[in-house]
Amino acid sequence: MQLKEKVIFITGGAQGFGRGVAEAVLKKGAKVCIADVNADLGEATTRELQASSGPDYVLFVKCDVSDATVFEDAFKAAVSKFGHIDIMCNNAGILDERIWEKQLEVNFGGVVRGTMMALNHMRKDKGGRGGVIINTASIGGLLPSFWFPTYAGSKSAVNHFTASWANNPDMKSAEVRFVSICPSGAETGLLESLQDKILNYDHFKQFMERSKYCRVDQVVQAFLLAMEDDTINGTAITIKLKEGVQKVKMSLVPIE
Numbered sequence: 001m002q003l004k005e006k007v008i009f010i011t012g013g014a015q016g017f018g019r020g021v022a023e024a025v026l027k028k029g030a031k032v033c034i035a036d037v038n039a040d041l042g043e044a045t046t047r048e049l050q051a052s053s054g055p056d057y058v059l060f061v062k063c064d065v066s067d068a069t070v071f072e073d074a075f076k077a078a079v080s081k082f083g084h085i086d087i088m089c090n091n092a093g094i095l096d097e098r099i100w101e102k103q104l105e106v107n108f109g110g111v112v113r114g115t116m117m118a119l120n121h122m123r124k125d126k127g128g129r130g131g132v133i134i135n136t137a138s139i140g141g142l143l144p145s146f147w148f149p150t151y152a153g154s155k156s157a158v159n160h161f162t163a164s165w166a167n168n169p170d171m172k173s174a175e176v177r178f179v180s181i182c183p184s185g186a187e188t189g190l191l192e193s194l195q196d197k198i199l200n201y202d203h204f205k206q207f208m209e210r211s212k213y214c215r216v217d218q219v220v221q222a223f224l225l226a227m228e229d230d231t232i233n234g235t236a237i238t239i240k241l242k243e244g245v246q247k248v249k250m251s252l253v254p255i256e
């Protein structure tokens with residue numbers, strides 16, 4: 001999909017990967033709705049982006065993806081401002097094993113809510129314009145990760161949910177593609193002050209020092225690939241510092 005004048009809804013867009021994606025698609029002439037639970041930061045980010053892209057190209061809506069009504073209202077506000085949504089990035093996430101139920105509600109519940117809402121809006125067989133749904137998972141959703149079992153479980157669910165939708169035969173006439181993004185560790189807000197939030201913190205720190213953080217711009221590159229390459233569907237895109245961006249097919253067992 002060409003991004004010029006397309007409309008992109010990004011949850012967790014106030015900082016980190018979401019902000020990076022917003023900046024990149026604005027440079028390509030797209031319009032962006034940043035939806036984030038952090039209103040102060042979201043508004044500040046939006047003002048900065050509006051200063052370079054123009055006020056009509058960026059909207060901020062306060063939104064907690066774990067609250068169905070609030071999330072729906074945010075989506076409706078974006079549709080009302082821009083007319084429609086072409087690309088949905090369900091990207092908001094948290095990492096804190098102490099509040100595992102909240103983690104599941106945000107990391108997986110938020111992705112399910114956002115996917116269903118966007119699919120109903122986009123599907124061409126029901127009057128929409130088609131589109132792409134991109135869900136942020138994690139390398140931790142492809143590999144067992146003993147430092148944060150619930151987080152890893154939530155991200156594994158995101159990968160499986162996304163690929164399962166992609167394999168539904170009705171999605172051909174719906175003209176909606178589904179992609180999950182699987183970054184390795186990156187130095188964003190998510191990995192700040194983790195000491196009490198994960199298990200075996202010292203081991204994790206040593207592991208990250210050895211394996212090296214990937215860069216936000218590499219993750220943004222994976223998002224752009226998912227948006228622009230119309231042949232990608234049902235794929236998890238992994239991002240590692242050295243290997244860069246790689247496509248992983250999610251179907252390990254052939255469907256009879």
Ligand SMILES: NC(=O)c1ccc[n+]([C@@H]2O[C@H](COP(=O)([O-])OP(=O)(O)OC[C@H]3O[C@@H](n4cnc5c(N)ncnc54)[C@H](O)[C@@H]3O)[C@@H](O)[C@H]2O)c1
Nearest residue numbers: 012014016017037038064065092093138185186188189190
């Ligand atoms: N940074 C990493 O190492 C890493 C690696 C793999 C996957 N991820 C995933 O990438 C995504 C983006 O994270 P990031 O690294 O940019 O972190 P970040 O903390 O910098 O940004 C996350 C954003 O999500 C927002 N957010 C949190 N809870 C929310 C909610 N309930 N509703 C709406 N917005 C909410 C935050 O306010 C923040 O702006 C997350 O899903 C995260 O799990 C991050």
